[in-house]
Amino acid sequence: MIQMPLQDMIKKITDGAGISEQEVNDKIKQKLEQLSGLISKEGAAHIISNELGVKLIPETTGRLEIKNILMGMRDVEVVGKVTHNFGIREFKTDNREGKVANIIIADETGSIRIVCWGDQADKTSDLNPGDIVKISSGYVRSNQERNEIHMNDRSVLEKNPEGITIDIGPSAASRKKIEELAENEGNAELLGTIVQVFDPKFFEVCPECNKRAKPTESGAYSCPQHGDVTPNYSYLLTAYLDDGTGNIQAVFFRNLVESLLGKNAEEILSYKDNPSAIEQIKTDLLGNMIKVTGRVNKNTMFERLEFVVQSVDPNPNPDDELKLLEKEKQSVEAQAVTEEVQ
Numbered sequence: 001m002i003q004m005p006l007q008d009m010i011k012k013i014t015d016g017a018g019i020s021e022q023e024v025n026d027k028i029k030q031k032l033e034q035l036s037g038l039i040s041k042e043g044a045a046h047i048i049s050n051e052l053g054v055k056l057i058p059e060t061t062g063r064l065e066i067k068n069i070l071m072g073m074r075d076v077e078v079v080g081k082v083t084h085n086f087g088i089r090e091f092k093t094d095n096r097e098g099k100v101a102n103i104i105i106a107d108e109t110g111s112i113r114i115v116c117w118g119d120q121a122d123k124t125s126d127l128n129p130g131d132i133v134k135i136s137s138g139y140v141r142s143n144q145e146r147n148e149i150h151m152n153d154r155s156v157l158e159k160n161p162e163g164i165t166i167d168i169g170p171s172a173a174s175r176k177k178i179e180e181l182a183e184n185e186g187n188a189e190l191l192g193t194i195v196q197v198f199d200p201k202f203f204e205v206c207p208e209c210n211k212r213a214k215p216t217e218s219g220a221y222s223c224p225q226h227g228d229v230t231p232n233y234s235y236l237l238t239a240y241l242d243d244g245t246g247n248i249q250a251v252f253f254r255n256l257v258e259s260l261l262g263k264n265a266e267e268i269l270s271y272k273d274n275p276s277a278i279e280q281i282k283t284d285l286l287g288n289m290i291k292v293t294g295r296v297n298k299n300t301m302f303e304r305l306e307f308v309v310q311s312v313d314p315n316p317n318p319d320d321e322l323k324l325l326e327k328e329k330q331s332v333e334a335q336a337v338t339e340e341v342q
């Protein structure tokens, strides 16, 4: 069964049957009583929509906007622009092995994860952010209350189909509360207080391409692209940010560590062999309010969300922040007034 949030169903029944929301709610209640609790509210709403001849799901096969994609749909066709390609992962369990790839696509109405199993996974290997893909015959599953389109052997993924453009626009970072953050959210802005700081981690990178260089058996370092190299060092730092609604681990890479600490690369690298020098710096950071933009990642090892920082303002202007708060408050108040008038 296709799953739609109850509130959306009530709205569709209200509009479709031309009756008030109160009447719809009463009917749902009656139906629940009549069936003595054998069905859910959603189930009752389905029955009522049938009785009233209201179609909850428009009977369109053909292309869907991402915002209209619902859990349980089959044969879904959708077109979107790739915003993330997380690559192909191989897995092996006791009774199954295979591979799976994850990408995120977006259209003008929203974004959704595409999960490609088996041979379908290979088709994502050359997809880059900005490519347009057309998905046909996908099916929709829900994962932690978010819909995803899964691709099986019957599904088709077409790269850059002719004559299709998608304008998702330059997306400005939108201010979020930590409790609102969801997996794969890109371009979010947070204002939070640093409540815990971990030691920086240093790692070897290729001097040519700055990608991670892996130690070889002979004790040298090797870049997948450039072979054996004498590595440079890069670094990352993680800190917990708290904004009153929750906390999240924020990960700062290289130049963002420099911006956060107000130190240059040379100074930071000196902490590698002198970890005690960082202690005071860590203590000084505690309690600082900072503004960061970035994206939300699922740390699969620890099953928790983390915030990968893409820009940091270590000293946000308090006046600007107050103004923003005031604006938010006004819009909430305006909304409350409108609701009261209706």
Ligand SMILES: [Zn+2]
Pocket (backbone or CB within 6 Å): 206, 207, 208, 209, 210, 211, 223, 224, 225, 226, 227
């Ligand atoms: Zn390299």
